[in-house]
Amino acid sequence: MLNRQDYLLVTDYYSKYPIVYKLTDTSSAAVANVMSGIFSLFGPPEEIVSDNGPQFVGKHFKDMCRKWSITHTTSSPHYPRSNGLAERMVRTVKNLLKKCSQTGQDSQLAMSHLRATPVDSHMRSPAEMLFGRPIRTTLPSHHLSRESTTTDHLLNRQSKMKETHDRHAGPDLPPLHVGQPVRVLHPKDHTWIPAKVSKVCDEPRSYEVSTPNGGILRRNRSHLREIPSSTNPTPKRVRFDEDYTSSTQAETPQQNGNNHQPTPETQNIQSKGPTSNSQTTTRYGRNIRTPARYMFED
Numbered sequence: 001m002l003n004r005q006d007y008l009l010v011t012d013y014y015s016k017y018p019i020v021y022k023l024t025d026t027s028s029a030a031v032a033n034v035m036s037g038i039f040s041l042f043g044p045p046e047e048i049v050s051d052n053g054p055q056f057v058g059k060h061f062k063d064m065c066r067k068w069s070i071t072h073t074t075s076s077p078h079y080p081r082s083n084g085l086a087e088r089m090v091r092t093v094k095n096l097l098k099k100c101s102q103t104g105q106d107s108q109l110a111m112s113h114l115r116a117t118p119v120d121s122h123m124r125s126p127a128e129m130l131f132g133r134p135i136r137t138t139l140p141s142h143h144l145s146r147e148s149t150t151t152d153h154l155l156n157r158q159s160k161m162k163e164t165h166d167r168h169a170g171p172d173l174p175p176l177h178v179g180q181p182v183r184v185l186h187p188k189d190h191t192w193i194p195a196k197v198s199k200v201c202d203e204p205r206s207y208e209v210s211t212p213n214g215g216i217l218r219r220n221r222s223h224l225r226e227i228p229s230s231t232n233p234t235p236k237r238v239r240f241d242e243d244y245t246s247s248t249q250a251e252t253p254q255q256n257g258n259n260h261q262p263t264p265e266t267q268n269i270q271s272k273g274p275t276s277n278s279q280t281t282t283r284y285g286r287n288i289r290t291p292a293r294y295m296f297e298d
Helices: 028-042 059-067 080-103 107-116 126-131 150-169 241-255 264-271
Strands: 006-011 018-023 047-050 071-074 181-185 192-200 206-210 216-220 224-226
Touching (some): 006 028, 006 080, 018 028, 018 080, 018 107, 028 059, 047 080, 080 107, 107 126, 181 216
Parallel strands (some): 047 071
Antiparallel strands (some): 181 192, 192 206, 206 216
16 A cells, blocks of 8 residues: 555566556455456466465455466465565565655656666566567666577576575474474564464465464464473472571481470471482573572571
8 A cells, every 4th residue: 555545566477577556446356357457468377476465365366366277375474575576576666656756757657667677787677578579668778689598597596596595594494294282473572372283284384373262373484483392391399508407407406315306497497308309400401500598597
């Protein structure tokens, strides 16, 4: 939405060619009708990747994909990186429309210039890659030779971008299975809540989990954390210095042969004595140093 106006942005993955439509109705039927017009003009794609908006999961949109024999894949909720091309194009087009609104320039002419701009120094413009020829604009431009291997440059460019991303993304997380207990990241307060995997989705690295309150959530693998199968260690009692002192005082009369009975205060202190001499450790195996307690006399 821009200036209280809804737009539909469609981008071709191969050529990066953007198509923008202003919408007066955001229902699933209206979006499906606009998409059918785009497909009749440029041809239907093999696959559509979209977010999980109600326009794209409605019955009319699913019927449209079935009619055009298109595979529909939705990105993971709250994980825009799974549809990075669309998110980046949304930012580019939104900035362009904002500048046109501020300067009073024609937005359609600006979109034409964007489509005629080469993707990089080794690739042609989106319009030339889509139509096979450069389009004429009001700006001076330089077009690469048509004999250049656009596909090789595109694959090489995507490979370099993947290497740059993987350099900071860390290793791939192991897959999960149905019934496995996990923790899922809450998108608002960024806390981890317990859940259980209920379904492995067909989309890459996507899972459905069930929460304790009965809700079903679909999340990306990066939003899920495995719960260790090992149980937490049984907490152990900590031995304090006053326990040693009182225990020694209570045993001294018995060692001297006296029949002195311990006072109630002494019995109470003795009952708090430790039951085990084992050292307390964390669940990761690190030793816990017992705190030094001091008993002050009146």
